[in-house]
Amino acid sequence: MIEAINWLIEEHVSVINMSLAGPDNAILKAVINAALEQGVFIIAAAGNEGPAAAAVFPAGYQDVIAVSAIDQNQQPYRWSNQGSHIDYAALGVNVLTAQFQDRTGRESGTSMAAPVVAAALACIVASVPEFSRSQIMSALAAKAIDLGPIGKDPIFGLGAIQP
DSSP: HHHHHHHHHHOOOOEEEOOBBSOOHHHHHHHHHHHHHTOOOOOEEESOOOTTOOOOOOTTTSHHHHEEEEESSSSSSSOOOOSEEEEEEEEEESSEEETTTEEEEEEEEEEHHHHHHHHHHHHHHHOOOSOOHHHHHHHHHHHOOOSSSSSSSSTTBOOOEOO
């Protein structure tokens, strides 16, 4: 994973999706911080351990964009992690996915939601490359539909990004 992140940085990839979650790891954190310092945006799945679970990583790292999952009715996925680190929500329940041997199937989880936010962010970066990091983040926030209490909340973050 560390080699992959380093390769993406070398290839000047500006948006990295990390649809995975696990314990804190000092080496991974250092590589992610190095990527962030070079202007890379990192989006990560919030985890599927439930609303009361502690933050998992890399979503729990500062400046990583943490994504929770919602269903088609914009309701929280029952297993999606929640917390003050959540930045956005996206469709992550019963999502059509590519599977083994040229098949498709349905999957649920924050790993299905994170790529929606990553794609939206990548489109912003590609369409306005002259924007600063803060302008890009503002443009992403402008795309969010606020679903919870007004402003950022621990379930939806700043809101839902639609596919």
